[in-house]
Amino acid sequence: MRPLTLRRLLWICGTLSLVLLAVVVAALKLGAVPISVSDLVLSLGRVAIGRSDQLPSEYRLIVFELRLPRILLGILVGAALSVSGAGFQALLRNPLADPYVLGVSSGAALGAILSLIASPHLPLLTPVAAFAGAALTIAAVYFLGRRKGQLDGGTLLLAGIITASFLSAVIMFLMTTLSSRDYRGMAFWQMGDLSTPLAEGLRWVFVLVLIVAGGAIYTTAADLNLLLTGEREAMHLGVHVTRVKLVVYLAASILTGMAVSVSGAIGYVGLLAPHLMRMLFGSDYRLLIPTSALGGAIIVVLADTLARTIVAPTELPVGAMTAMVGAPVFIYLLRRGLQ
Amino acid sequence: MSTGGPATTAPSALHSEGEDARRGPGDVRLTVEQASYAYSSGERQAPLFTLQATSFQARQREVVAILGPNASGKSTLLGLISGAIKPLSGRVQLDGFETSRLEPRTRAQRIAVVQQESPLLFPSRAWEYVLQGRHPYGRTLRFETPEDAAIAENALALVGASELRDRWMDKISGGEKQRVILARALAQQPLLLLLDEPTLHLDIGAQVELLQRLRRLAEENRYTAIVVTHELNLAAEFADQVVLLHHGKCLRVGPPAAVYSRELLEQIFEAPLEVETGPGGRPRVSIRGERNETAG
Numbered sequence: 067m068r069p070l071t072l073r074r075l076l077w078i079c080g081t082l083s084l085v086l087l088a089v090v091v092a093a094l095k096l097g098a099v100p101i102s103v104s105d106l107v108l109s110l111g112r113v114a115i116g117r118s119d120q121l122p123s124e125y126r127l128i129v130f131e132l133r134l135p136r137i138l139l140g141i142l143v144g145a146a147l148s149v150s151g152a153g154f155q156a157l158l159r160n161p162l163a164d165p166y167v168l169g170v171s172s173g174a175a176l177g178a179i180l181s182l183i184a185s186p187h188l189p190l191l192t193p194v195a196a197f198a199g200a201a202l203t204i205a206a207v208y209f210l211g212r213r214k215g216q217l218d219g220g221t222l223l224l225a226g227i228i229t230a231s232f233l234s235a236v237i238m239f240l241m242t243t244l245s246s247r248d249y250r251g252m253a254f255w256q257m258g259d260l261s262t263p264l265a266e267g268l269r270w271v272f273v274l275v276l277i278v279a280g281g282a283i284y285t286t287a288a289d290l291n292l293l294l295t296g297e298r299e300a301m302h303l304g305v306h307v308t309r310v311k312l313v314v315y316l317a318a319s320i321l322t323g324m325a326v327s328v329s330g331a332i333g334y335v336g337l338l339a340p341h342l343m344r345m346l347f348g349s350d351y352r353l354l355i356p357t358s359a360l361g362g363a364i365i366v367v368l369a370d371t372l373a374r375t376i377v378a379p380t381e382l383p384v385g386a387m388t389a390m391v392g393a394p395v396f397i398y399l400l401r402r403g404l405q
Numbered sequence: 406m407s408t409g410g411p412a413t414t415a416p417s418a419l420h421s422e423g424e425d426a427r428r429g430p431g432d433v434r435l436t437v438e439q440a441s442y443a444y445s446s447g448e449r450q451a452p453l454f455t456l457q458a459t460s461f462q463a464r465q466r467e468v469v470a471i472l473g474p475n476a477s478g479k480s481t482l483l484g485l486i487s488g489a490i491k492p493l494s495g496r497v498q499l500d501g502f503e504t505s506r507l508e509p510r511t512r513a514q515r516i517a518v519v520q521q522e523s524p525l526l527f528p529s530r531a532w533e534y535v536l537q538g539r540h541p542y543g544r545t546l547r548f549e550t551p552e553d554a555a556i557a558e559n560a561l562a563l564v565g566a567s568e569l570r571d572r573w574m575d576k577i578s579g580g581e582k583q584r585v586i587l588a589r590a591l592a593q594q595p596l597l598l599l600l601d602e603p604t605l606h607l608d609i610g611a612q613v614e615l616l617q618r619l620r621r622l623a624e625e626n627r628y629t630a631i632v633v634t635h636e637l638n639l640a641a642e643f644a645d646q647v648v649l650l651h652h653g654k655c656l657r658v659g660p661p662a663a664v665y666s667r668e669l670l671e672q673i674f675e676a677p678l679e680v681e682t683g684p685g686g687r688p689r690v691s692i693r694g695e696r697n698e699t700a701g
Contacts, residue, residue, distance in 0.1 A: 069548065070548055070549070071548055072548055287546060288540060288543060288547075292540060294525075294526045298489065299518075302487065302489070302513060302516070302517070303513050303538070303541060304510040304511075306508075306509050306510075344527065349528075349529070352548070
């Protein structure tokens with residue numbers, strides 16, 4: 067018997083953080099303009115000791131003004147999508163739940179677009195509208211996914227996929243009819259893209275939201291373990307079921323809304339990261355949530371680096387990379403579950 | 406909506422964690438008083454199923470069987486006792502507290518429910534499963550202490566499943582699984598153990614083994630155990646009291662010998678039955694066969 071200890075948790079998270087750091091360094095190095103690791107370490111060191119003025123200007127531009135902000139955005143978005151994916155999986159008792167597959171990302175994208183149409187000059191309105199879109203969509207999918215009063219796994223996924231398709235059509239309609247103004251391209255909202263860095267002011271807001279919403283989900287981690295065995299059983303084991311579900315529902319919607327409002331609908335991250343972490347470290351949510359956050363960050367930064375480099379000097383949307391890996395994994399998990 | 410009558414005075418021993426609230430033998434622990442319930446599909450619709458006012462009491466160390474054919478209201482009564490549903494009228498009290506009004510955590514510290522097994526979404530090992538029983542004692546995000554691990558270990562030993570500790574729950578037999586589920590309930594250190602058809606998918610050997618164990622655990626650890634079953638003979642053998650339900654109506658409450666009468670059982674179960682008295686004074690039910698073996 068080896069119950070989870072804080073020490074083991076910190077040990078695993080520390081290791082994953084190192085992996086993330088290595089991925090970040092690789093992402094800084096790789097790109098249309100290659101930069102050697104020694105130069106990179108040297109310039110990072112100079113920044114660390116506050117001598118960034120000694121840097122060659124092209125370095126500063128490429129590394130610190132182009133690549134680093136994009137990587138940081140990838141970390142934020144990856145962590146947010148993975149934690150919300152893990153949350154939805156427990157909330158819906160469905161191992162295949164993912165904000166993108168369930169149509170939640172499309173709902174968030176629609177909310178964001180509507181807010182841009184209504185008032186393009188309020189930057190904070192976009193994530194709030196995206197959250198509202200996400201929350202409404204997951205509520206709709208939840209009710210569509212029920213059969214005879216019971217949540218049905220297959221019906222739920224179908225309801226999500228159909229909802230996503232419907233919302234995409236609405237987005238397409240809006241984008242086409244309003245094409246004279248710039249609301250970012252179709253590809254951004256439907257596939258996701260990290261090329262637009264976060265506005266300076268929003269960066270800290272988003273870090274804070276990630277910590278608060280992710281933390282809220284984390285406080286329910288022990289309850290989520292039991293919720294996965296069934297609501298009635300969880301209740302008999304002392305879980306305040308309605309309260310836990312409400313917290314996870316709101317927090318996961320906030321995280322999805324936030325991620326989509328700045329990077330579009332990047333798919334399958336919320337599926338890939340939690341499942342990979344479950345395979346590596348088991349399905350205890352107290353371990354799964356922080357490891358998924360780190361794993362999601364690693365996956366998105368890796369995927370974006372590949373998206374930037376494999377067809378350089380042009381770029382793929384990062385969502386195309388995650389979908390190329392994520393969709394086959396989804397099919398694999400679906401078929402395994404059916405057996 | 407009060408059902409009238411003053412609120413009963415709560416016992417002075419507000420038992421919290423660590424305090425031993427178990428009193429001397431013979432104390433009434435569970436009181437079900439005119440409790441009823443009705444399911445309906447909507448607010449104004451006529452009820453689809455009604456459990457009529459049911460009353461009985463259970464003491465510590467007692468094993469009570471809730472008996473009846475399918476759709477007689479057994480699981481509804483169990484739901485009322487567990488506090489999962491609120492009685493429409495009447496009340497269910499455990500040591501003076503209404504079970505449906507307890508906070509989920511407090512309730513889980515006093516009442517453990519062994520349900521018919523539900524499928525696991527992600528595989529877990531037996532020890533992880535048993536440790537879930539310690540959940541009502543943990544604060545938010547508290548990691549299990551060595552004490553929790555020891556209690557879980559002990560619970561596994563009590564059901565004779567120590568050797569299953571590191572096995573996956575989806576790779577053990579039905580009888581083994583039922584023992585691990587019981588161990589999880591014991592890890593909750595409850596006053597009241599509720600079991601919903603625990604012998605449903607077990608062979609006769611595993612059935613007897615489980616109920617013998619339950620009997621002994623109730624004896625040694627002073628649990629009150631309530632078992633929902635439709636196994637007449639197992640109930641007769643292991644229960645101190647039987648609550649007989651039929652079509653949502655509580656027909657009789659009492660020791661098996663008093664409740665088991667041929668006419669009554671034949672009418673309820675709609676089968677030709679024979680009731681004899683076994684060597685221990687407990688009734689035995691058998692099918693009244695029409696065929697004769699000693700032909701010729």
